[in-house]
Amino acid sequence: MSGPSTYVPKSAIGRWFEARLPLMGLVHSSFIAYPVPRNLNYMWTFGAILSFMLVAQILTGVVMAMHYIPSANEAFDSITNDIMRNVNYGWLIRYMHTNGGSLFFLAAYIHMFRGLYYGSFKPPREVLWILGVIIYFLMMATAFMGYVLPWGSMSLAGATVITNLVSAIPLVGTGLAHWLWGGYAVGGPTLTRFYSLHYLLPFVIAAFVALHVWALHVTGQNNPDGVEVQNVDRDTVAFTPYATLKDVLGLSVFLILYAWLIFYIPNYLLDADNSIKANPLVTPSHVVPEWYLLPFYAILRAIPNKLMGVIALFAAIVVLALVPWLDRSPVKSAKYRPAYRFFFWVFVVICVVLGWLGSQVPTEGLTLIARICTVGYFGFFLVVMPLLSFMEKTKPIPASIADAVLPKKQASAQIQA
């Protein structure tokens, strides 16, 4: 999509620097002159929103690390007392960080569902998609370890349940769990290593985001009509100002939601049990993860066998990486795939229902619903996608992006011009 940069700095110093390191040329070709499809809608602003959230999380996290004490005895107090009460604006920075994590996931889920709906994973964007799945997995690992750091009772219970997943592995499972914990149970050594990794992983995520953006700029963006750019002049507009300003508006609306959470209901998404200091002799009466992990938790609980439950949990994530090869339909966008569109929305409902089930105390009736939904979750990827690839009767796709969005006359006028 982007050829060799034609960017020439205006100042002499700029030209001197550019001849030695073409940094401004890279920025110019990637974020200013870069051509974006002219039909992008607001679903395409979530890349920018996610980039913003990553920076916000790193910034607030680095600041909190200046006051947080990663020890089983002091961690709880260093947050509930020092950061929340004593540190100047500590409450604000912490609420930005905890709620920021939730909104980071909200944006990621919209971004992912957008990709599934418009077929953004299809050739030539398979690597781009897989990099996204890796980022998602790293986000879950980072968020999980971050949740352990306040050392509340739900932190401890969550850490215990998740690290115990490895104990399901035959033969080496128990040894592996002790290795993860640095003891015979989740304790002080576990907290310290989680703190170290929670600080490290965001930078690994940043590296993968760089690869993700690089891969995006090689293939170019997908678009709501799912037809590739054929004529850069007709089908695209410049990144700046068109996409830049659209991103700024999308981000601004998103930040209103963020600010509302921080200032009006900062504890709404937190668990009350995490305001109680961790006690290894007591597990909270109802253990639930944060909302963004609930669907996977429901899948784990739906399976009556421990090892199979753990395998299903991980398979639910791994299956995402296989989507480019499960859905072989030549038509990308669900706009022109009525059957796929129907099943897509069924899948969205299944995910939401699984999330709700994950938050409930398991009863026999609910477990049955969770099992049906688990079958539905995997069925969407492993049955519906491959079958629709050849059985679906798709609608005719537009000849080009310009044809899809411009009035007929104007489109043909542009061809003549």
Next chain:
Amino acid sequence: MASAATIEKPNRRDFLYLATGSVAAAGVAAIAWPLIDQMNPDASTLAMASIEVDLGAIPEGQIVTVKWRGGPVFIRHRTKNEIEEAQNVNLSELRDPQADAQRVKKPEWLIVVGVCTHLGCVPLGHEGKYEGRFCPCHGSMYDTSGRIRQGPAPLNLAVPEYTFLSDTKVKIG
């Protein structure tokens, strides 16, 4: 052309490549192991002493939780009914078949590690269908012998190493 190259006998250069590669691999392994092993339980954790518990203070029917190796151990003073119930279970019904006699040294004292064998939560006492333990995390139920009866846990609650020092004193670990 490629086949002509492959039938050439290994020469000194090939040997040097292999030898250099082996030394490098051994070096990487030698450095990697300390970096991996440092995460295992450290000397102070391993040295954690065993504990002694006075049973005299536990009335019949009560469960006491003590901390051992960073986690809970349940000591249950079982009633006659509970003992009978545990002994009369048909072993073929069990997921992890073990007779009650294999799990206790004295029938009135049940001593088990209080960690659910599913995903490590601490099950609640005197709860669930079998009057044993109920795990609030994923609904596993254990009976009065700490055996798994219902739910996702694969195994019975573990029995730690312990010895009776006297009629009212037990040493765990």
